[in-house]
Each structure stands twice: as structure tokens, then as C-alpha cells.
Amino acid sequence: MSVEKDPAIGSLTPGSLCHSIYTELYNRFFNAQDRKDDEHPWGVEEGDATSIRLHNTAYGFAAAIAGAVGGDGGSEGGVLMEYLRKSGGDMSGLLRAHYGFEAGAGDRTLMAAYAREDGAGVRFPEDIDVRGGILLSGRRVIAYDPEDGRVTVSAASLDLGDTALASQASILVGADDSGVRIAPAGITIGGNDVFHGGNANRDDADWTMRDARVAGSLSVAGVVELSGTLRALHGAELGIEGRRMALLREDELAASCHLSFGEGYGIRMGGATVLNRVSEREVQLSGAGGNLLLGGGQTGRIRLLSGLMDTDDSYMLLSPHGAASFPASLTVRHDFGEMLLSSYRTDSADEGIVIHRRLRFGSDSGPYLCGQDGGVALHGCFERTLPDSGTVERTALAMTLRYLFSVADTVEDDVPKGVLSIGTDAAAVLFDVPVRSVASFEIAGSATRLADGVLYLSDGLFLSAAKDGIMHYGNAYMTGDVTSERFTPGLAGKGWAVQRNRTTGSTRATFDEVTVRKRMRVYELEIQRTEVVPGALWISHSFRGDTVERIH
Template identity: 45%
Template structure:
């Protein structure tokens, strides 16, 4: 089985590329050079020939045109232009001579003269924009043939550290009378001489003048003394030791230092002190008859680094960490609405908080407590879905807790008795835990009550717990059957029962034994079996006995 596989890059070759052209030509030449008896297309030898042809083509194409996979080596031909021309992507070097032209005619060449002088020679015309010299895409020098004037047109000419030597004159402007004129002997502006250190004031001479105007900067090395008002309506900078401490700019005054006030002094507005150093330690911040506003729309938060106290300094009303204390009163509203919470005091034994409206839990839609004229009301909403279309209905129920005069039958007779009431507009009360009470559980305005070991209906009818059962006081009425826990009828049955036949209306009783101490009256007697031992059996139409004596 052959282990030679065709190179995977051959299938991805572009048929229009140089690499493919060289590859297919080499393969055909290699294949045709073989003995056709031993080489067939697609066999192991042909695959080897294809791989060999591809490797050669990849190296040649990569060196000539930059094609190929790049695995053939350094591809040194990539650094040279093709004979037919092309674009260069690197730097052009011709350090041992250079010649260029057009139409097989040299135009520019490099040369060396006497082995020491190197230069560039032009054998054709050199065009530098006609009458212009263009540098950096902009016209730098232009020449007018008629006026024989060369003009330099550039936004800025910087001579750096070079010296500018001018033997003639320099005119800036139209002419001497309408511009600046400079010559080795004079300096004039608009035809008037300019005075300078050489022909005017000296360092040892004082100047005295009337009004003066300085168009740019004024530097004073010594002390400047002003006997009148200083006016600087376009800004000012004040400082010390070369550092600016106060700067006046457009619509603002900036300070890079502290403001220090002696006791009793500070800042006034409209003649009213708004910031005063009261004494050595205290600072007072005030207004102009209005409010003091802390923060603005751009303020994220206001931080307290000390507690906020009352005017006497005895109580901290708001601490730096949020503890609040309101010794006088507290009133809470929401969005300028009605009062929701307030504090009150009648005396030391009657003081507290007043909830004026709802006291909700969890969120603004949760259950809530409200004040009621009789007590405290608890309200909550219940959502139910009814009908085939599952229509959504919301039920809101209220339960009131209050104290009222007692209506219990067991209320104390020697004093006024009161009770705690729970009223609700719901249908039932339901608890999910056992309900326990001390004393008894009763029915409102009734004698019925449940106690530990007894159920009382009144003073004559009640049930009491006994050691082995229940004591029943009062008549007992059973509307249906009465039986043991397990009962089956018949001779071999078990248990006992008193059962009413719903078909005939008769009531039948079944017991294992029946003992009657006195008289038994039977309107009809049906006996399955009668056995008599050690005695006689009497059968009579009528027989009765008042006493029985054993003989």
C-alpha cells in the first residue's frame, strides 16, 4: 500500500498564477522523461513527480514574483525589480553609481570628479515648476521675469541659529513711508525714526511722562509703587516669590492659596457678613435674609465630617455616620403631601409617634396598618382568578383590632368588664397552628365554653372528662345510629350497636348480654332457643312476678 500522498498545497493553487504555470510545465517535463512502461498517471511515481515539480515551482515563483508558500527559502529575488518593471516596496540603493532616463535616454546620473568630488549631473532639462520652486507641495520661491523680482511666499520662515547678513536695505511693507525701513544707519516705521537704547533712554536716566500706552508686556525688575487706583479689567495675576496665588480670568477669580481672616472679619455681601471668623476657633456662615443652599444639580452628595448639633451645642441632631436625634419634634411628609408621621407629647407618661395614614410593609403595594376610630385596622389585597376566562379580581379586606365593653355571659358581675375584639370583613378566621387559650374558649354572648377537661353548654348540660371516659350531664339525643367502634351483626358477630332501619323505620339493638334488674315489658318476643337447667320452664298465657326467691 502506497504511503506517498500528494502535497496539500497543490489543490489550492491558482491556475492563473506564475507558480501554477511553472509547476504544470515541470511536471509534464518530468513525467514525459520517464519510461512509460513503468510510470502511470496517479501511481506513486507520478505523485512524487508532482510533489517535486511543486517544490521547484514554489521556490522559483516565490523568488521571482513573491508567490508561493514561503517555505522554499529566503526568496532572494524578491529584493530585485523584474526586468519588465514593477513597483518597489523597499528602499532603492545605488551606492556605486546611478543613472536614470526615459526613452533609453539618460537624464540624471551620479558622478565622481578627481576621485574626491561627488555630484549629480543632469543631461536634460530640469523642470522645477516653471518660475516656481515648490517645497512640500507649496510654492516657496517664485520669480517674475519682467520685474526681475524673486518672491518668497511662506507663512513662516525660521532661520534658527543662522545669521542673516544683509548689506543693503530691508523694507517691510509697500515702501519706506508705509512700512518698516531698516538700514545700517536707520530704523523707521511709517517714515518716523524709532528710538532705542542707543539713541534714547539709558539705564541711568529716569523717564517722566504723561499718559502712556504699552501694546504688549511691561516688565519691572524693581518695586512698582502706585499712588492711585490699580485697574486691570482684562485679567490679573498676583503672587509671591514667582508663584501665582490669585488669578483673575473671564468670569472667575482663582486662588492657589488660603484666605486668612482675623477674628471679627470675613466676607460681606451687600454690607452683610456672610462668612465671619467669630473667634479663634468658630466660623459663622450666614445668608442675606434668604436661604443657605448646599449643593447644586452637579453635586453628587454632601458629606458631613462632623455632627450637626442644635444651637446650644448640647445635642447632636445628625451625626457624621447617620445617627439622628430630634429633641423637639418630628414631622414626615412625602412630596409635600399630608403629614404621614409625627411625634407628640402630652406628659412624660404619654408621648410617642403618630402614624397619620398607612403603615405598609415590603413595598408600596404591600399589606398595611391604618388608624381606625375604634382601634387599629390591618388591610391586605388578595388577587383571585374566576370564571372560564380566568378574570382577575382583587379583594381588599380589613381586620380591626379594638377594645370594647365585654358581652360575655361569664363577665365579672362586681365590676365593669371589657374585652379585646377582632372584626373582619372576610368570611372566616383560619389558623395553621393549634389555637390555645388560658381559662376557656367561648362563644360570644353565649354560655357555651370549652375548658380544660370540659365542654359546658349551660350550668345543667355539659360534658366532663373522667378517668376512663366522658361524663354526660343532661339528656342525650342521637339522631342516627349508636355503635361500638367495630360492629358486625349476627350470632357470630362482634361489637354492639343500636341501629335504625331506614327502610322500615324500626330501631334494632344488638348486644352480647342483657341484664334487666327490674321489670321488662315486651310486646312481642321471638326466641331462637330457650335452655333451662336445674329448674322448670313455665309457659303461660299471662304470668308476672314481683319477687324471685332462690330455694
Template identity: 45%
Template sequence: MTELLPGIGELDKDSLCYSIYSQLYHNFFYAQDAGTVTEGDPTSIRLRNTAYNFASAIASGVTGEGGTGSGSAFSGYLKKSGGDMSGLLRADNGFEAGIANERIIHIYKIEQERGVVVSGNLKLGGNLYLNGKQVLRYDSATYTATLESTRIDFGNSLLHASGELLIGADKETGVYMTPALLQVGGKNVYHAGNANLTDISWSMLDALVSGRLQVTGTADIKGILTAEQGVNLGADGKTVLSIHSDTADLSGYLSFSQGYGIRITGLPVLTRLNEKDIQLASAGGDLLLGNESTDKIRLQSGLWDIDGDTALISKYGAACFPGSITVRHNYGDDLLTSYREDNTDEGIVIHKRLRMGNSQGAYLYGKDDTLALASKVYRTDSENGKTVAYPYETAFSFVPSSSLYKRQDRYSDTFFMATDADFFRLNKPLEASGHIGIDGSFTRLTDKSLFFSADNYLLSVANGIRHYGDAYFMNGISSEHFSSGFAGSGWAILKNKTTDSIQATFDEVVVRRKMRVYELEVQKNTATNGSLWVTDSCSGDTVVCL
């Protein structure tokens, strides 16, 4: 009795050995013929034991599961349960990391925007660099955080501070601000009542606004506008473009003049070519449509060739490929291709099988200059009930003619059918416009004639059949209806089964010249217009001398 190996029940489901064992078993199980194996029967147990032996041998080469040392073939791989890396980790096509089955950091790409998203807290033990420049650093000895750059632009952001702000070396020479005081060079700056007036113009080098900056009139910016905390842009009191976090929301139309569009890394990816045409391209790579979250890609218009002359795919699925077409399945070999030499030689090439009905049906295929038809005969064994398929092929081709009636003034060829079955059978009459013959033989059947050679043949005439050549009958020959004896009817030439002699029965026999009879038995004699000569060797019941 087949038993399950004890090591299978002790496998750790997080181990490499269990993963390989589970995959191999399912592959073995579904590779069997349908209905020949069920879960728990001896065959499935043997499949599990075989999968376990393979998995154990493979997993034994992995450090931590097979007990081998650092020289293992899989020592360069991390285990699913974890481990330490000693080399470079590169993930150029996406990366996610987290803890406790929760994603904390991931790399994203949305259209032309890409970046890193951190969902948890970001704790830096060192300084912060932006674009290669140190922007933020912290001195743990003085508990001082330093934000430094050639220029820091907060844009339209609201800056809030409940402490003090000092610009310069000290209060006496710099700018000093608190929630209740503003000093420049040690002197207070007064705003309400003496400076905050609508008829006063201001001119300055730099301005730092801690609250809200509201401009009632027109703002002309002749330099760079930086707003990295969010932007709302629009017209007539309506926001059209909103930028926040990692998203830019557009609540209106994006219009381009002719020759302009969208570029990525200096390459145009969306361009308005002229008044009506739009060009969509990639930034030096592939143009991809859809992703794993895309349900369907639907054509609202037809897809045409580069010249706009031929509709390749209509919006309803009609297709035309004027260049060529190649069909494969599951990345296999070419199954169908089109070809063209000139107007007189073009068509479709079937490289493999052309099946009829379904994937198990009869099929046609080309073999050199032969067209082959393959099919099967199914027979069911009455004892065990199993159905067995017997495959056969029939080939159609043209070959040099071997007929004795072939033309002698030029090459003659024959349409040839060959099969590995035993017979050809037709369920309808077979008709030919010339004759039906036997290859390599003079025998042929034509209209009203059956030829065996040039001299021996049967010919249909108005009132019967004309026979050319000698006739040999191995048995008897007779009229359609025949009965023997004096009162019988019909005629016959038959072999006597008792004496093994040949008997001929006729109503009358006319002999124009000589008739030689070695033994004559006469029931009645009549001589007309002549004499009846009887030699002395004739015997009879009564002899009368004349």
C-alpha cells in the same frame, strides 16, 4: 365609525387653541388604563375630538382666535404670536429679550452682584443718566457729545484720543492737548529733559493721564480709588484679584478676622464668629443651596442641631430628628408624624395607610380605636380572562366583653376581630391557655372538658369520656365494630329502616330489678338460682302444666 373632526387638521400649531388641544389630549390619553387605548384607535379619536371641542371653546374666548371683542375673558393676555401691551410690564424674577431667537439683553444675578447685560449695540435717542445724574448728552446740531460729572475718574485705564483735548473756555486760558503738543494757558508744557526726572517731586490738584501711569515706589491714596474699567491686584508679582467686565476673579484665599466677613445690604451673610466657627446666612430672606445647573449637593460633614448635641443628618445619610418629624408626599396630607406627651407616651402616628411590599399591597390603618388590615382577593374570569380584585378588611380592637364567663368584680373587656370576609381560616393549630368559647353562650372548650352549660358537659377521664346531663341520639349508637345476628360481634342500638323500630343488640343484658317486656321472643331460656315465671298470657309451641 368614529372620524376625526376636520377642524383638528386645520389648527395653527402656534395658536392658543392648538396648545390647549395638545395638552388636553395628552392628559386624556395618559389618564386611561394602560393597554386600553392605542394611538389611532376609535377611543383615541374620540379623545382627540373631545380635547378639540374643549380647546375650541376655551380659545374662542381669546381675542384673535375666537372672534370675540374686547370684552373677552382673555383680552388682558398677550398671545404667543405677539401683541401690544397697554400696561406695566414687571419681571422682578428675571428678564430676557432679543430678536430672531437671539438674546440681546438679560438681567443677571451672580452671588451678591446683579445687573443688566446687553449683547448687541446700545443706541440711545436721548441722554445717559447714571444714578439719577446726567453724565452723557449729545447735541445733534453741533455734533457735540458732552461727558459731565462732578468728578470723572478713569482709574488705571488707558485713554486714547487721536484728536485734540481742550480743558477750559479756550486755548489761551485753558489746557490744550494734541498728540504732539501740551499747553497750559497758551504756553507749552515741556516734560522730557526738564521735568521727567526721578529726583523731581510733583504736587498738583488733579492729574489726567492719557497713557500708562507706572509707580515704581509706594503709592499712598488717602481718598477713594475708582477703577471701573478693570483692576488687577496682587503681591510679589502675582495677581490675586482680577476685576473685569462683570466678574471678579480671586486666585488666592480670602481671610477674615474674628467678627468680620461679608455683608449684603448691611447684613452679614458670611461671618467668622470665632477661631473655628463660620456663619453663613441670607440677607433677610432665604438661604438657597444649588440651582438648575447644580448636579448634586454633597455633605462632607454631618448636619447638627443648633446646640451641636445631635447629628441630624450624617454625611452618609443617617438621620435623627429629636424635635419631630412629618412626612408628606407630593404636597398631600400628613402621612407620618412623631409625637411626645411624656416619657411613657411618645411614638409615631401613621395618618393614612401603611402598605406592605409595594404601593398596591396590603395595608394597615387606624380607624378610631381600631387597627384595620385591608387586603384583596384576586379572581380571574375563565370566560374573558379578566382579573377582578375583591377588597376585604379585618379590624382589631378592644370592646366591652359580652362573655357569660366575664369577671363580675370589675369591668371586663374583649380583644375583638371583625372582618367582612366570610370565614377565618388558620393553617396552623389554634391553642389557647384558658378556653375556647362562643360569645354570649355557655359553650366552651377547656382542657379535657367540653361545656354546654354548668350541668351538661363532657369530661375526659382516664379510661374514656364522662357524660354529664341527658344524652339524646337522633340516630343509632354502636361499638366501633358491629355485625348483627346471633354470630355477630359488637353492640348497637339502631333504627330499623324497614319497621322504623329501634333494635338493641348485645351479647348479655343484666337487669338487677324489674324488666318489663311487652313482647318477648326467646331463642333459649335459662333460670339460675331461682324460678322462671310465665303467666297464662305467655304463648308457645308446647304448654306443660306444672
């Protein structure tokens, strides 16, 4: 499906609010992408499908923002109409001021929010006038009754923390006849005095009580027997014979002894067993319903002292010395990138390794092999030094190997045939050693081919090796001179030649001897020397002999 640019983008008025927001958003979206180049073939470039989607996305955001601010073109309305204007007004929505707030009247600050390193709060420089009660978390906690002058504090409990509570009179908790009263003269509960250091804490006194709270240390010389739950929520120490073996403090349990578990028992977290003694010789370490993590920021290294086996105990996946085995499959990625290498298996005859990206040699910038157009491509580069500047220039090249269907080889055969295609953007292919072929060398799309002892140029025209030379099949057309290996013109010269005079355009031939079996026509005859062996020589101004009769 093709991607089309929103036609509304072209109708935006330059300089308008929507056009300015759209331009800024698109530039930021586009600059956040990888540009398309040789190293990023999947990158984005202006005008492609990804760029058009970024245009449409930027316009969608700009239209929504501009409509919200201006109310679809007007000065009022929009999704921001419920917010307080900078010039003031009545609010019907929520007021947020997360980075500071002050309020007052008559140019006087009556309430201000503040934040310091030790905390944050609200400061009231003036008196606080509360006609009703004070609500905390939606509940009326503090109230004042002006008729009897009583302040009522209503809560489930009142925790004063480290604050000292002082009173010149008494403090009553509960009703007068059944409550607890604390006065300077003493403490009474329901009108009865409370025992204290003057009439308690004796060695010969036994105590039976329901609840007790000890403010200091509790020392027991004998045996402590508990029939309920022991709580030590502020730390605990356990040991034997005066030696501390377990210490519980803050968020740490420190042990100075061995932890021993029976079969089927171990350590649980969140209801899941993370450490379990499976049998007398086997221990299982698991995650608590999630991942099992080994190591951390403070871990120098993890040393494998024994082999890591598979679940069936059939293969050693990783030995202590680094030998690895992956019997099921293998997948390799770099950081969070795409898959680089994986293994596959269809059956015993079809299994192997798949290189999904590039297979480089030498370094991460060296030549590499990759799959391309159904074949294999070798990418590399050559270097040359520029003579003027002396700088080294690198030029990238590529070569592809792939199989193609051959129409010419399949014409006379019902079985489809293919050819191995070698393609490259280099100027030529240079071989450092001789090139050999078992059959022949051919030119694609042409009848020209070189076979054993024969050079075929076209149908019926070829050169063939004879016993002591070359046989030429077809007419011969020469555009230059034809001579022997060495040729010297003149009477005392040697060799032979058929040459064209570039000045006059005439063609001349030089041979040691010429024999004409039948008729020889000469338009102009120039003879340096004449010999007749045997017989006589006839010279006539105009003479022709059609028959010759021998007379005895």
C-alpha cells in the same frame, strides 16, 4: 354642617349658554380630582360633599360668565359692555392688542406693530404728520418752530450711542460767548482754544485740573495717591509684583490668592454677615436674612467630612458615616404628602413612634399595617390562578385587632372590662399549629364554652371528663344510630347498636345480654332460643302476677 346643591342648577335650560358653561366647568373640575378607591379613600365620587361643592362652584362661575357676556339675559350690557364689539363701534375703555395690531384708513395700513427675534416696535409705512411736538415719557422732547425753521430737542441729556454726529458747520454747546464750539478749524471754550496733541502731552509739563477723561490707556510710572473714592465701573485688576491676584469683570470677582479675615470680620450680604470668623478656631456660615442653601443643579454630591452636632454640642445629629440621632423629635413625609411617621413624648413612661399612614412589608405593594377604628388593621391579599384563562387573580382582605368594652364581663364587677376583638373579611381563620388557651374557649353571646375537661353547652347541660370516659349532664337526643366502634348484626355478629330502619321507620337494638330489674313490657315477643336457670318457665295466654310468695 351638610352641603346642599344649589337649587338653581336644576332650573337651567339644557343647551343654554349658562348650562353649557356650567357643564364644561364641572366636568373639568371633577376630572381634576383623585377618584375614590382603595388607594385613595379621601378621593371624590359623584354625589359626595366634594362633588356637590364642585357643582355649586361651576354654577357660580357659569352664572357670572354668562351674565357678563349676555348682560343677564340680554344682548347688551354686562361687564363686557365697555369693550369694542366685533362688528365695530365707539370705544370708551382700554384697547389691548398684545398679539399684533394694524391701523389705517382707506384700506391702507398706516401703522403696524411687529415683533422679531431682535426686538419689537411700531412701523409707519407713510409719513408722520405731527402738528405739535413729540412727547417721550410724557415730556415734549422734539418740537419744530415753523416761523424760524428751528427744531428744538429738549432733554436732560442726549445719548447717541454708537451713532456718529456729522455737521458741515459748527456745533455750539451753550451761549456764544461762554459755550463750547466745535468747528473744523478747532475747539474753543468761551472763545479760548483747547489744548491738543500739538501743544500738550510733554514729559516736562505738570498739569493741574479739576476733572479729566482719558479715552485711551492711562499709564503712571510712579505712585498714585488718591484722597477720594476710586471708581472702576468697567473692570479692575489688582496684584503684587506684576502678578494678577484679583480680577473684576462683568458680574464676577476672580481671586488667585487667599482671603484672610480677622476675628469678628467676614463677608456681608444685604447688611447681614454671612461668613464670620467668630474666634481663632471657629467660623460661622449664615444666610442673608433667609435660607442657607447648599448645593445646586451643577453639584454632584455634598460630602460630610465631620459630624453634624446640635446647637448645644451635646448630640451628634449626623456622623460622616451615616449614623443619625434625633434627640428632639422625628417627622417623616414623602414628597409633599401627609405625615407618615413621627416621634412623641409625654413623659418617661409614655414615648414612642407614631405611624400615621401605612407600614408596608416587602415592597410598596406588599401587605401593610395601619390604624383603623381604634385598633390595628392588617391588609393583604391572596392570589389564585383561574383554570380557564390561566390569569392570576388577586383578592384583597383585611384583619383588625382592637379592644372593645365587654358588657357581659362587667355585669358582676364594678371595674369596666374589655375584650380583644379580632375581625376579618376572610372566610375563616386557619392555624398551622395547635391553638392553646390558659382559661377556656367561649362563643360570644352564648353559654357554650370549652374549659379544662368540660364542654359547657348551656346552664346545667355539659359534658365532663370522667376517670375512664365522658359524663353527660342533661337529656340526650339522637337523630341517628348509636353503635359500638365495630358492629356486625346477627347471632354470630359482634358489638352493639341502636339503629333506625330507614325503610320501615322502626328502631331496633342489638345487644349480647339484657337484664331488666323490674317490669318489662313487650307488645310482640319473638324468641329464637329460651333457657331458664334455675327454675321453671311459665307460658300463658293471659297471665299476670302481682305478688310472689316463696314456699318452703
